[in-house]
Amino acid sequence: MAHDDLQTFQAGQLLARGTARLLAGYGFVSIEEFVPARGLRVDVIGLGPKGDIWIVECKSSRADYQSDQKWRGYLEWCDRFFWAVDEAFPDELLPEDTGLIIGDAYGAEIVRMGPENRLAAPRRKGITHKIATTAARRLHSLRDPDMGQELG
């Protein structure tokens, strides 16, 4: 298969790529650009083998982080929350009570585990259903692109 042309990726997408590889190493599947609720869009959401939900926001720069007004709203949609940044990022900016992933396009590692706040069962069920729906719909639109307009 063709290699990705990483030069076409934005900085945050490069971090998301490495983060997805990291999560796979933990047995998590993940999807990018997930919408847990209207008006919210997270960079990466991971689903663990036992149903754990992790959210990772990828920040390419101080300005990128400081312009994010929405991240606290993501906490209630996951068991653990992480930032993903590159080595050059000034990580002292990031709140101590959030997880920290450092990486690049090729991989990443967890430097600080995000504290756990377990989701209530109905919300976990709803998010899992939405991850299934989002991933299957994207896969379907790739498998049958002529169907795209009907899939929404």
Add this chain to the structure above:
Amino acid sequence: MAHDDLQTFQAGQLLARGTARLLAGYGFVSIEEFVPARGLRVDVIGLGPKGDIWIVECKSSRADYQSDQKWRGYLEWCDRFFWAVDEAFPDELLPEDTGLIIGDAYGAEIVRMGPENRLAAPRRKGITHKIATTAARRLHSLRDPDMGQELG
């Protein structure tokens, strides 16, 4: 995007394509070649907006149907079970107490609704998690093909 080259599809895959379009019309997402349990592989599994699970087996010919020794094993993994066949298929072969979809590569319709046997909640939860995992993993291997070998 390029159109699919349908000439490379097997007969069952053409039916699966039309069936996936049908399911999308019902608000269901679907994935193909889903493994609900070791040793079982279903042609199409659909997940509805309220969490309903439908399984569809695609049969291209009498011989294809008669050689299937496993389909009764699929019943316990879904709320409704259907066959998908084309117009030429001798549908009197199919048990009356199963659903019937008739279609082709471009679409399909439900001729007989499969009777409902509701899954128990823990099994529904498990299947939904597995649909999410399967779809997200396939999507990831398309998004990051160089990662393929680690995804298993």
